[in-house]
Amino acid sequence: MVLAADTKTVGHPGVGRVLVVVPTYNEADNVSRIVARVRAAAPGVDILVADDNSPDGTGAICDRLAGADPHVHVLHRPGKEGLGAAYLAGFAWARQRGYDAVVEMDADGSHAPEDLPALLDAAREADVVIGSRWTRGARVVNWPWHRLLLSRCGNLYARLALGMPVSDATGGYRVYRSRALDAIDLASVRSQGYAFQVELSRLAHRAGVRMVEVPITFVEREHGDSKMSPLIVAEALWRITSWGLRDRRAAARRPEALARWP
Numbered sequence: 613m614v615l616a617a618d619t620k621t622v623g624h625p626g627v628g629r630v631l632v633v634v635p636t637y638n639e640a641d642n643v644s645r646i647v648a649r650v651r652a653a654a655p656g657v658d659i660l661v662a663d664d665n666s667p668d669g670t671g672a673i674c675d676r677l678a679g680a681d682p683h684v685h686v687l688h689r690p691g692k693e694g695l696g697a698a699y700l701a702g703f704a705w706a707r708q709r710g711y712d713a714v715v716e717m718d719a720d721g722s723h724a725p726e727d728l729p730a731l732l733d734a735a736r737e738a739d740v741v742i743g744s745r746w747t748r749g750a751r752v753v754n755w756p757w758h759r760l761l762l763s764r765c766g767n768l769y770a771r772l773a774l775g776m777p778v779s780d781a782t783g784g785y786r787v788y789r790s791r792a793l794d795a796i797d798l799a800s801v802r803s804q805g806y807a808f809q810v811e812l813s814r815l816a817h818r819a820g821v822r823m824v825e826v827p828i829t830f831v832e833r834e835h836g837d838s839k840m841s842p843l844i845v846a847e848a849l850w851r852i853t854s855w856g857l858r859d860r861r862a863a864a865r866r867p868e869a870l871a872r873w874p
């Protein structure tokens with residue numbers, strides 16, 4: 613199935629060589645499907661699955677996929693360390709191999725690979741592209757009401773606390789041009805869970821890189837379970853609050869910066 617995909621096209625026009633990083637923890641029912649969909653939707657991109665030694669055998673499935681397709685790679689990590697650590701390891705892997713852009717994508721099909729060409733097109737004119745659920749033209753399908761509420765409230769809080777003009781700072785479907793990753797101090801990143809997405813949005817905004825949002829259709833997973841937990845929500849709340857307070861204290865020391873606070 614994967615072998616049928618094009619192996620000759622390289623990268624994306626106007627962007628260069630692209631690596632899609634897919635973090636996985638217990639995604640045995642999803643990982644083959646997502647790899648096949650990415651290969652069909654964007655035949656020129658490479659894929660790196662960053663697996664945290666999933667007990668359900670996701671890593672072994674990825675080894676088979678990688679053995680059958682030179683565009684597919686696996687990073688085996690020793691244990692569950694959170695989404696943020698898996699992405700940082702994937703970014704480092706991409707940098708060492710000279711990729712021009714890195715894509716973040718969930719393994720469960722929530723982020724439609726069919727939207728990827730539009731995100732990569734937008735990356736021609738931007739350093740960071742966020743696939744947004746909360747901008748005009750976006751759709752969210754089958755998400756339970758409590759997740760909708762959490763995402764809307766979380767994004768509103770992040771926007772107000774951090775003064776970022778981003779509608780979906782928690783969203784995990786993104787393109788980072790390598791020059792954006794160079795501009796961001798990745799060594800300072802501390803978030804482990806989904807706060808990672810907000811932290812990178814904040815660092816990109818502060819670094820002054822060009823960020824754009826592209827509407828996506830986000831679909832709730834059909835197989836496997838979300839890794840969302842009260843701890844992940846608590847980490848996001850705590851980190852956003854402390855970044856917001858720190859930014860306001862810094863702005864108070866520079867009164868000219870206060871004008872931009874909402």
Ligand SMILES: Nc1nc2c(ncn2[C@@H]2O[C@H](COP(=O)(O)OP(=O)(O)O[C@H]3O[C@H](CO)[C@@H](O)[C@H](O)[C@@H]3O)[C@@H](O)[C@H]2O)c(=O)[nH]1
Pocket residue numbers: 634635636637638639662663664692693694695698717718719720722763782783784785806809837838839840
């Ligand atoms: N390697 C690794 N991967 C992980 C870990 N925790 C989660 N993942 C992987 O990260 C992806 C996202 O996790 P999900 O559990 O599917 O997230 P969700 O609940 O659907 O959350 C969605 O909403 C969040 C909040 O808006 C988003 O931050 C997130 O990206 C996603 O869109 C999946 O591919 C999952 O396997 C981990 O500790 N290690």
